[in-house]
Amino acid sequence: MIRSALWKPESWERDAVPSRAQIAKSLERTDEALEDLERYYGPQYAERVYQG
Numbered sequence: 133m134i135r136s137a138l139w140k141p142e143s144w145e146r147d148a149v150p151s152r153a154q155i156a157k158s159l160e161r162t163d164e165a166l167e168d169l170e171r172y173y174g175p176q177y178a179e180r181v182y183q184g
């Protein structure tokens with residue numbers, strides 16, 4: 133665990149993990165277009181989810 137460098141963002145491979153939209157398309161919302169899901173789960177998604 134110590135040598136894994138998981139806590140160092142520079143060691144992360146961003147393309148190795150599917151986007152939230154890709155996960156939703158394959159598991160939850162299979163009937164929706166990926167482009168629509170990418171728009172829905174875009175940068176503004178976090179703002180909508182974490183509004184107080």
